């Protein structure tokens with residue numbers, strides 16, 4: 460994946476060197492999995508991203524209440 464200002468270091472010749480298949484940003488195993496929301500609602504990254512954000516929010520609230 461090489462669009463905008465970011466180029467994935469695992470992207471070579473339209474293939475992912477981690478997943479050993481065509482680059483599919485947000486797929487399980489991708490460096491972006493759970494770290495970004497994708498406009499494609501079917502992206503497995505989206506659910507993982509939302510769970511990650513919920514977990515971070517709980518941690519922030521717990522830390523804030525502990526002070």
Ligand code: SF4
Pocket residue numbers: 460467468469470471474475476477478481482483484485486488489490491
């Ligand atoms: S699938 Fe993800 S990790 Fe693999 S090349 Fe594409 S953007 Fe990079």
